[in-house]
Amino acid sequence: MKIRNKKLNEVILDSLGEGLFTVDQEFRIRTFNRAAEKILGIKRDQVLGDFCKNVFQASRCLEECPIRKVLETGQNMFDLEGELHDRSGRRIPVKLNAAVLKDESGEPIGGVVSFRDMSHLEEIQRNLLTRSNFHGIIGQHKSMQEIYNLIEEVSDSDSSVLIQGESGTGKEMIANAIQKTSRRKDKPFIKVNCSVFPPDLLASELFGHVKGAFTDAVKDRVGRFELADGGTIFLDEIAEMPLQMQVQLLRVLQEGTFERVGESITRKVNVRIIAATNKDLRKEMLAGRFREDLFYRLNVIPIHVPPLRYRKSDIPHLVQYFIQKYSLLTGKKIKEIDDEAMDLLIAYDWPGNVRELENTIEYAFARTRSDIIHASKLPPNVRLRPQCECEEPRKQTDQIQTANESVSEFQRIQSTLEKVHWNRSKAAQILGMGRTTLWRKMRQYGLLQEEK
Numbered sequence: 001m002k003i004r005n006k007k008l009n010e011v012i013l014d015s016l017g018e019g020l021f022t023v024d025q026e027f028r029i030r031t032f033n034r035a036a037e038k039i040l041g042i043k044r045d046q047v048l049g050d051f052c053k054n055v056f057q058a059s060r061c062l063e064e065c066p067i068r069k070v071l072e073t074g075q076n077m078f079d080l081e082g083e084l085h086d087r088s089g090r091r092i093p094v095k096l097n098a099a100v101l102k103d104e105s106g107e108p109i110g111g112v113v114s115f116r117d118m119s120h121l122e123e124i125q126r127n128l129l130t131r132s133n134f135h136g137i138i139g140q141h142k143s144m145q146e147i148y149n150l151i152e153e154v155s156d157s158d159s160s161v162l163i164q165g166e167s168g169t170g171k172e173m174i175a176n177a178i179q180k181t182s183r184r185k186d187k188p189f190i191k192v193n194c195s196v197f198p199p200d201l202l203a204s205e206l207f208g209h210v211k212g213a214f215t216d217a218v219k220d221r222v223g224r225f226e227l228a229d230g231g232t233i234f235l236d237e238i239a240e241m242p243l244q245m246q247v248q249l250l251r252v253l254q255e256g257t258f259e260r261v262g263e264s265i266t267r268k269v270n271v272r273i274i275a276a277t278n279k280d281l282r283k284e285m286l287a288g289r290f291r292e293d294l295f296y297r298l299n300v301i302p303i304h305v306p307p308l309r310y311r312k313s314d315i316p317h318l319v320q321y322f323i324q325k326y327s328l329l330t331g332k333k334i335k336e337i338d339d340e341a342m343d344l345l346i347a348y349d350w351p352g353n354v355r356e357l358e359n360t361i362e363y364a365f366a367r368t369r370s371d372i373i374h375a376s377k378l379p380p381n382v383r384l385r386p387q388c389e390c391e392e393p394r395k396q397t398d399q400i401q402t403a404n405e406s407v408s409e410f411q412r413i414q415s416t417l418e419k420v421h422w423n424r425s426k427a428a429q430i431l432g433m434g435r436t437t438l439w440r441k442m443r444q445y446g447l448l449q450e451e452k
Helices: 002-014 034-040 052-056 059-063 066-073 119-132 142-153 171-181 199-207 243-255 281-286 292-298 312-330 339-347 353-367 380-384 396-419 424-431 435-444 447-451
Strands: 019-024 029-032 077-085 091-102 108-117 161-164 189-193 232-236 272-277 301-304
Touching: 002 029, 002 034, 019 034, 034 091, 034 108, 066 077, 066 091, 066 108, 142 171, 142 301, 161 171, 161 292, 171 189, 171 232, 171 272, 199 243, 243 272, 243 292, 281 292, 312 339, 312 353, 312 435, 339 353, 339 380, 339 435, 396 424, 396 435, 396 447, 424 435, 435 447
Parallel strands: 161 272, 161 301, 189 232, 232 272
Antiparallel strands: 019 029, 019 108, 077 091, 091 108
């Protein structure tokens, strides 16, 4: 009968999804279920009778053994964060529970520990952090994910890139990410804003000049293209470049050669060009202000950065990022923004895009004395301006896709909350969002009722 009961107990323990083992009062392992074998990659016949500290090699075994603690206090422990190691030394993050084992008379005879493998949650958190902060670019919207993927896919290419988007969308940050992921990342990276130089000086700035080339040319000067040789040059506001300069730039793209102003010597240069503009270059071509042949030379890898009003789901991520940034810069202990303020930020149309949003958070920081930004601290134009119902034009298939994304987000949030026993702080950390954002989404999906 005892043998039959023992087999039944083994079947019950092996049916559990959590790893579980028991020890006697000498801390020798007496049972070790199938889930524990799977999680730790250790067979039970390798550990039965061995001391648990020898098997798991965990820091808690030496400093704060949960079994010893429950035996000393008589109080069970739940959801302890820790890590176990298998015999190969592989680290496994776990959440564990520990309880006292007692005999029929109520006397302690050992302890039982159950544990859950949390490796997958760590991986999710790493992925979320990576994909919502891509080389300083903040955003999880599908359009931004597509840009990240494109940047990674062309990392081995030296082809020209043309970045188009409204002012304030972060075109320079896209250029930075392209350079950082390219095979030229350790070479010079030179930036030029084509709109800040008068037409007669832009040629000198880009290609250099020799002494006496013009009135103020008192000595030879190396241009930006020479400085960038072997690396990358970023030409911002490319639409402002005069037509004559466009011809010279086209020559660099086609032949890799140029001449300094006032010099007839042809020089060679090996530079990758990234250009950016907030204008529609096709309209500029029709108006005769931009060369068609240059456009196609630059537009080998086109990137369009969407305005913020078309990716409003990124606003909470950007807000949290700017809150962290200005907390460090100002020393203020501001950690979040209240729901009314966030609703105003999401409803606003953001004509100045991400740059305007950052300025708004900086303004709110200057006015806030508590640890939460309230709606009353936002700029008047955000609080009082009629809200725009701007949405990116979408086809029916895109609307279906958005609905599917909402279902997916609901499932991801619900699953994470369940795994951390509805601890909002931990769930928000894993999901890569602020606690206020998580609360709002829980309210949106009706998860606050489930929490109760």
